Amino acid sequence: MSEQTADGTESVTDGEKRGGFPRFRHTPAGPDFGRFVEAMRRLQDLAVSTNVPDDVLADIATQAEELADRLTPYEVPEGKSPAGSNIQLPGRGSLLMLPWMVEKFDTEGVRSTGVFRRYHLGGNGAAHGGVLPLLFDDVFGMTVHAGGRPISRTGYLHINYRAITPLNTQLVIEGKVDRVEGRKTFVSARLTDLDGKLLADGEALMIELLPGQP
C-alpha cells in the first residue's frame, strides 16, 4: 500500500517491499535533454584533457559559471529530474552513470553496451579502476529490478580486473541473478570486448530493504 504525498512521490507503507523508498513517477526527457547531457559529457571529457592558456580559461570559467547560474533556478528534488530514469538515453540520462545503452532487460538478465571515454581515464590509456565498480553496481541494480526482485541495496561488490579496459572501444557487460536466499539476491556480471575477451568480472550481494530502511 502507498499514498500520494504533496511533492508527487508516493510514500510507502510496510506492505510494499521498497523499504523506505518513495515510488517516484517517471519524469520523461524532453527533445533536447539527451543533447544537453551529451554536451555536458563532452565538457567533462575536455575538462580533463585540455591545457588552456590562462587568459582563455578565465573567459571559459566565467561562461561555465554563467551556465551553472542559468541551471540553478530549475533544481528539483530527487526523482523529479529526467536524469537517471530515461532508459532510451545513454546512462539513462544521468551524467553520473557511464554513457551506456541498455540492450536487454528481462528475467534472464541485463545487457548493456558502450565505451569508456577520456573522462574515465585512469593511467596509460586504460579506464580508471574506480569507474568499473560504478558500471557493475549500476548493472547489478538493474539486474535485480529486471529479475523481479524487491528494491535492494548493495551489501558487497567484488570486482576482478582481468585485463586492461580500453577507452573509446565498444564493450559489453552482462549481468544475471545467480541465486536468491530470502532477502539476499546474489548477482554476477562479465565485462568483455566485442570479441568476447574478458576484461573484468564481478559479483555482488543485493539485500532487500526492510520496511523503513532508507
Ligand SMILES: CCCCCCCC(=O)SCCNC(=O)CCNC(=O)[C@H](O)C(C)(C)COP(=O)(O)OP(=O)(O)OC[C@H]1O[C@@H](n2cnc3c(N)ncnc32)[C@H](O)[C@@H]1OP(=O)(O)O
Ligand atoms: C533505487 C535504489 C536502489 C538501487 C540500488 C543500487 C545499488 C547501490 O548502489 S545501493 C548503495 C550502496 N549500498 C549501501 O549504501 C548499503 C548500506 N548498507 C545498508 O543499508 C544495510 O547494511 C543493508 C540494508 C544493506 C542491510 O542491513 P540489514 O537489514 O541490517 O541486514 P543484515 O541483517 O545485517 O543482513 C542481512 C543478510 O545479509 C548478510 N549480509 C549483509 N551484509 C553483508 C556483507 N557485506 N557480506 C556478506 N553478507 C552480508 C547478513 O549476514 C544477513 O544474512 P542472513 O540473512 O543469512 O543472516
